[in-house]
Amino acid sequence: MSRNTSQRPVKATTVPQAQGPNRRRSVASVPEQLDGDACQEAISLLLHCHDEPSVFKKMKMTLEHRQNLVHDSQRTTDVLKTFPRFLDVKGPLNQDFVLLFGEETSSRLLERWDTTFEPKVIEESKHLTKSTELHRLLNAAEKHAEDDDTNWDSDVASLLLLLHLLPPTAGRKRINISASDAEDKTVHFHKVYMSHLLKSHWAKSHS
Template structure:
């Protein structure tokens, strides 16, 4: 027999409205930055199943990297312009930020499979997503080992790699990176173009 808080149980609470994965992530982000108790309670009910499954799911990312993804959902990608119309979801953008490979997988095969030039991203290698033991920054079909083995440390190196190599942000991640650039690192504040959403979130967090 087994018991305890990690055992899966039949959920007795059924929310009135079923939210998509993206809507759940956006609701969780809103909870983190809202002072309205009623809004927080409502969002907690709507995202109950999603949050519970995310905690119990062994294939999910660890809490540090999940917090980065939550920021991406709080500051979602903008439309890709006239040539590529349509809104890109935050879940789609995640795939341009971190790619996971199981331990033992050939890194070179991953690099050889790259057919188009892209902005730098993290390649996470480990037994599972919440047990990554090594990170690489992939840029121009090269895998540069990160010094840090922690998710946040590797993400910090990824962000700084844009400045070291003078490369632009991935369009799908530009809003999030701009927020980090101006709010966390205080770089070119007032000089870089910010989306209204980036400016709004920065003001809400700093005041």
């Protein structure tokens, strides 16, 4: 019976498309992308340019080159070395996100954060293994603690809780770090309003 049964057509195997940060997104809709010597010249100009409109323009024109770096496992760590203006100019990172995802998508996170995402992050974090840092962030996120030198406000604390929800990355050569250490490597926070208040108080007392 098996010999006489006609062979069934072999189904074509579908290769799953990478999602999330690993998905390669097209920059075809972004005009004036530079390559070759023109791109390298723009990158060199960015290092010494102090005119913010020019910085944003050059960053926009080098988006495709930057995406090539991001998706190259051997060169990913070179992104901030090649484009250090991410570190001292506010806005280029947001511009990249808008160019890749569009205005509607880029604003959706902040629009829905308070009502949709933040409560879920807090609830999921309650099921994690408790630690001093996690307890501190949960208290701040649920507004059980006043904002001081050791506690962030609810929004920032709930964003930092996301680091504790991220699973460790598998791989031989990857170095595992704690979620608390990852906070310092994610972004640096400075509560500048305290120094501003102290300066104002000092000025009044000596006037």
